[in-house]
Amino acid sequence: MENAALLSAIVKNAIDGIITIDDLGTIESINPAACKLFDYFPEEVVGKNIAMLMPSPHAGKHDQYLKNYKTTGKPSIIGVGRELVGLRKDGYQFPMKLGVSEVQYAGRAIFAGFIHDLTQQKLDEERLKNYASHLEELVEERTKSLNDTIEALQTAKEKVSHTLEKQVELSRLKNRFLAMASHEFRTPLSSIQLSVSLIEKYFESGDGINLSKHLFKIKNSVTSLTAILNDFLYVDNLEAGKVSASNSHFDLVEFAEGIIEEMQLLAKGNQNIIFAHSGIRTKVYLDKNLLRNCVTNLITNAIKYSGDTCCIDLKTQINDQGCTVTVHDDGIGIPLENQEHLFEAFYRANNTGNIPGTGLGLNIVARYVVLMKGTAHFTSSQAQGTLFTLTFPIS
Structure with missing residues (x-):
């Protein structure tokens, strides 16, 4: 009795929905989390077919799954977690993950479905996808700005190459720039490239924590590149005489x-x-x-x-x-x-x-x-x- 009471308490207080059905698809029990998820009272669903909680075409297929299983013994969803769409009482449809287990009890088969609402996860994935797309556009924009800056430096080289003294000075500056750029640009760009590759991997697995971590790394790398480009622009404006004191x-x-x-x-x-x-x-x-x-x-x-x-x-x-x-x-x-x-x-x-x-x-x-x-x-x-x-x- 104590074990039964403990099991009942666990089911009633579970954060995911739990529904049991018989081999005909008739709902035998539903826990409070599932009632809240589908917006039904227990008496509204117990004794009715589980298809009432699914929109088309999932509703029409469910009874066929059970018939096939009884006939062939080969499960199609039993023991395998899969993403489906749930149907709330008011007609609202939401994404969910369903896991079904078969339980032999009192000489008959009972099927327990464990339901996890994926609404927030899907929203987070879409937001992260949009954010990653925005960051890619920003990287492209900064890369173009970097190319423009390098072109400006090449123009400056042509202007100061008329005298030997200027040529020597330019060569010295060029060597320092290449030494700096090879390190300062390579590090954030490598970080961005690696993070984008990992984002693709974590997006497929739905790993939101690692997605956020690598998006943050990309953001920091873009900020570093922006700071470097700003330094170039300040120097370029000074060289062009575009900066003056406005006291x-x-x-x-x-x-x-x-x-x-x-x-x-x-x-x-x-x-x-x-x-x-x-x-x-x-x-x-x-x-x-x-x-x-x-x-x-x-x-x-x-x-x-x-x-x-x-x-x-x-x-x-x-x-x-x-x-x-x-x-x-x-x-x-x-x-x-x-x-x-x-x-x-x-x-x-x-x-x-x-x-x-x-x-x-x-x-x-x-x-x-x-x-x-x-x-x-x-x-x-x-x-x-x-x-x-x-x-x-x-x-």
Whole structure:
């Protein structure tokens, strides 16, 4: 009796629908989950043919399945899970997975059907399919933009190849670009290619968790490629003389606090970004967008080249001599032999290892600072980290 009560409790509280029928297809029992799924009360279905819960053509085929099984002994759906369509009381049709087991009880055959609603799973699969399609379009778009950028670099090569000095400089830049591109482009593109292949596999098996994981990897890879392309576009605009300082008055403290709030979200592990301001005055007259690019670039580098538990200091100061912005980290530092070339395009220190980067960020910072009539310099050691200082005159 205790076992029977336990079994009854399990059936009544199961999250999937459970229906039993006899060898003629007549419903003998239905649990609460199945009642909720089909929107019937037990008394409305018990004693009736199971076909009432199926739309055409499944309803017409079900009795034939049972007849064939009784005649041949060969099951077509018994013991095999398959996807079907269920019919609710109000006529609504929904996808479901049905598993049927045969039970010999009291000298007769009883068939137990276990029903799992696939509505949400199908919606999730369709949404993921659409998202993957969108990401593929985005990758194609970014690839085209990359090709356009490479064409622009080729045009720049033709313009500077008139003199030997320019040819030598171009060759040097080209070698650095190829070395950087072979690594920085290959890594995210390889990740995208692998994830797309795995998505096809997991989509067929309905593995939503792994689908989401690889879609997230594709999204991050596209973001990395976008950042690289943006660096190229910034440099291209600078070379073409399309960038100029457009100064305005703004509060430097509010500006810095906003950047800290944004950048803290990108920090690694337990990294902490700390801000401090010196001086009574807080207003400056500079190009807000150019300065934002400079500061975020320096903090991004500090995050990237520092440990997970370091502190990064952003300090601002306004006095009679001018405005100063400093960013300090206690990261890996810059080797002495690399320091004189650090602001050059495509140049990276030899201790960066596998840390990603284009070698363009500090070149852009230095040129933006000059556009605002300021100066940029740094001090660094592999023991004490790096301090970047941006100084601007008071207008």
